Amino acid sequence: MLGVFVNVATVLIGSAAGLLFKKGIPEKISKTVMLTMGLCTLYIGLTGVGGGDALVMVVSMVLGTVVGTLLNIDGAINRLGQFIENRMKGRGGKGNIVEGFMTASLLFCVGAMSIIGSLNSGLLGDHQIIFTKSIMDLISACMLASTLGIGVIFAAATVLVYQGALVLLAEYLQNVLTNPDLIANITCAGSIMIIALGMNIIGITKLKVADQLPAILFVPLVFKLIQLLPL
Numbered sequence: 001m002l003g004v005f006v007n008v009a010t011v012l013i014g015s016a017a018g019l020l021f022k023k024g025i026p027e028k029i030s031k032t033v034m035l036t037m038g039l040c041t042l043y044i045g046l047t048g049v050g051g052g053d054a055l056v057m058v059v060s061m062v063l064g065t066v067v068g069t070l071l072n073i074d075g076a077i078n079r080l081g082q083f084i085e086n087r088m089k090g091r092g093g094k095g096n097i098v099e100g101f102m103t104a105s106l107l108f109c110v111g112a113m114s115i116i117g118s119l120n121s122g123l124l125g126d127h128q129i130i131f132t133k134s135i136m137d138l139i140s141a142c143m144l145a146s147t148l149g150i151g152v153i154f155a156a157a158t159v160l161v162y163q164g165a166l167v168l169l170a171e172y173l174q175n176v177l178t179n180p181d182l183i184a185n186i187t188c189a190g191s192i193m194i195i196a197l198g199m200n201i202i203g204i205t206k207l208k209v210a211d212q213l214p215a216i217l218f219v220p221l222v223f224k225l226i227q228l229l230p231l
Contacts, residue, residue, distance in 0.1 A: 002121070003117060003118075003127035003131060003134075004118070004121070007130055007159055008132065008139040009134075010134040010135070010137050011108060011156040012153060013138060014137065014138040015141045015145040015150075015152045015155075017169045018144065018145025018146040026147045030147045034147060035066075037139070037201065038201030038202040039198070040198075042195055042198035044194060045191045045194035046195060048190065048191030048194075051188055053223075054187075055191060055226060056132075056223050057185065057192065059222045060185075060189055060215045060218040062191075063218045064213070073210045074208040078098060082098050093219055094181075097150060097154075099148055100148035100150065100154075101158075104151070104155035105159075106209050107137075107144070109163065113132070114163060114166075115135065115166065115216070116187055116190075117130035118167045118170065119167075121167050121170070122170025122171045123171070141153075182223050184218060189219050196209050
């Protein structure tokens with residue numbers, strides 16, 4: 001869990017720095033940096049999509065998106081963010097807390113680095129990927145907090161719960177998750193979602209990426225099923 005705790009700390013530090021220097025960072029610079037981070041997010045996503053099986057990806061993404069939409073995961077996260085915003089307004093909070101919480105939570109948690117970094121930490125005790133991701137999250141949190149406000153800092157809780165759960169899951173499912181082909185497909189699914197998130201950051205789309213998250217759970221099931229079929 002060391003890597004997860006480091007990642008949580010960088011999100012808190014970056015968010016605090018962004019809020020502290022909010023007035024000192026010109027809006028033009030913060031917006032330009034965020035567009036750049038959006039492009040970097042797209043690059044990270046694109047570099048991770050090549051190792052998966054197309055059939056596994058299509059079936060997993062479709063099933064995951066259907067389930068996520070029926071469960072309205074995006075709406076649930078929105079309601080959580082709205083709850084936080086309402087509580088903060090009562091204490092003089094300002095800014096779009098929902099947008100900050102949603103954007104930061106997805107940016108920090110969805111994607112290959114978050115998934116594979118957590119799996120490596122749980123399976124091998126190797127925190128290198130999460131440490132690298134932590135540096136990126138530090139910069140992103142600072143820029144996001146300077147533009148979207150205090151909602152970004154609450155994403156640290158999402159990072160702790162989400163990545164912590166992946167680390168603990170990896171420790172208990174070592175025999176299953178050490179299959180390199182399965183990990184490649186999980187990475188590909190996460191990369192597809194981070195591409196969507198990158199497009200949202202840039203402003204190209206307004207996809208409900210949170211509703212696609214169950215696809216990660218479907219990948220192992222679809223992967224195993226396809227292996228059993230005489231294709």
